[in-house]
Amino acid sequence: MNKYTSGLIKTLQILGLLYLFLLSIELIGLGFKLFGKEFAHALMETTSSPFVGLFIGILVTSMVQSSSTVTSIVVGMVAGGTLTISGAIPIVMGSNIGTSVTNIIVSMGSLSRRNEFRSAFSAAVVHDFFNVLSVLILFPLQISFNVLGVLSKELADIFVGSSGVTFKSPLKLIVNPLASYLADLLNKNPVLIVILALIFLFIALRYIVVVLKSVFINKAENFFDKVIFKSTFTALAFGLILTVLVQSSSITTSLIVPIVGSGILTLYQVFPYTVGANIGTTITAILASLVTGKTEALIVAFAHFMFNVTGAILILSIPFLRNIPLWGAKKFSELVYNNRYISVLFLIIFFFIIPLLVIFLSR
Template sequence: MEVAIPMLMGANMGTTMTNTIVSLGMARQKDVFRRAFAAATVHDFFNLLAVAILLPLELMFGLLDRLSGWLAGASAGGDGGIVSTVFTFIGDTISAVIEPLAALVVALVELPGLPDVVTGLVLIVLGISLILLVINKIGQLLKVLMVGRAKEVLHAAIGRGPVTGIASGAMVTMMVQSSSTTTSLAVPLAGSGAFSLKQIYPFTIGANIGTTITALIAAFAFTGIEGEKALQASFVHLLFNVLATLIIFGLPFLRPLPRIGATILADRSAERKMYAVVWTFGVFLVLPLLLIALTTWVF
């Protein structure tokens, strides 16, 4: 658990990169990009703040280790019940659709004699290009669809208030089992002006909580001592996101910080795109490598 807990925190941070990349696909339209990049990076700022608060508490007191251990001990031995069955079915259904298509793309790219590294790089470029293409198309469609009754329903689900927004983000993410998908779909909504940053902010935080259902479902596949440890790791992920939400949203002086940081960064990035590039590579590549190098050198 001492190794797993910081890794889970890092994974929680790393998953926000998808919606940040999606927002870069809107860089040609200044005002749209400003709104979209703010909606994407508010997730980054929230998770960075969550790690800054909870990692020291974990190192000093073992907060997540103790709480997750108690929960795992109390719930080990179950099979997940109807909740696990329902979400596993949804996940299997989605996989049945996308996995053959993904396998076909890989087969087309894997040419005889082509090194694995080159194949991997081609797939990365192709994947990112498809993400940007699809999300931009979704953004165009949302501008057309976000009228009348559809707009009222979506605003009732997401934009009514923080609690509703968090609950909606969690529910949608539990259905698709991917916070990246949920938050990436929220970016075009913000970019088009259909939702404000204040409304999208709780929705993305709810996605953080909803995505933990995947680990919980996976944990129920194990039994015995392995099952208890797997369950504990999944509870760490859940507790990290729930506690971060309670602390940051519960303390009035912390609640606006991610939104303020995202707004300032988006304003500057709209004027000079280099800020967005530096942020993306700095937070998701340079900072992790520096931390790895630092810990290797110190320890």
């Protein structure tokens, strides 16, 4: 076998494994949506306070595995008059935290390989630490002064009267037909769909790292270091643009997790990339709000955008704040290095049990 044939086979292997990886992410989303979309919708209608709304956003996004989906639903509910602007903004803030569940699930594909898991887990939870820090800074300001509402109202006034624009994710066009077919094959049983998704995920992650290391690691390292992740700005811009194109921060941030696990990229390189993905994911809700033609819906969509932009500017521009998510992710990954069960407990307790307790104890 000559080197060209070998290279072609390896390239096809990577493309096939990447497709399997994306298919698993789509199936996880489908499964979780079947578990709780109606329950999530009912929860959002019963927002009793901004604090509870924040935890509703975390829980609902953890359940449906997509902040874009949650913010689009919120925008639709505001447009329909079933949710107020003041009730909607904390939910979209919470959705930013909930969306990082997918990253953590992906990192667990390396659970049996201790060193790889530590690196992958740090890349997954840096997204959490950044989003939690953004909420800690901006949530009190929102409650006290409605800063996001005021800024978003100014932006919405500019766009009032704009015609609706739609854009379909090219990755969804490729992956969704097979995912829907498999879901139908399993009678849309959410448990079976999630199990199948996790099997696909673990297979894809196990072998894609092996193939990447054996074929592309030197070229990839050189390309990433000198082009995409050369600076904070280029990494952030790449994360933003890629997420706008695929309309899912879960996909773009999850893609980077196994690459960090394999040692091609570092936690410090991918941090601004995840921040860019946060901003890019807001495009879905903005498009949805333009379709509704309602000023209130536009305000909520722009609140999501302003929340992410403001958080990015504040945290990335102040060294002390910038180091907090990096330090937290590094220390937490060192903790789970020797106690890997903690990662599973964290996933269950932080994203599901605590929000549920807050929501139901507040009633």
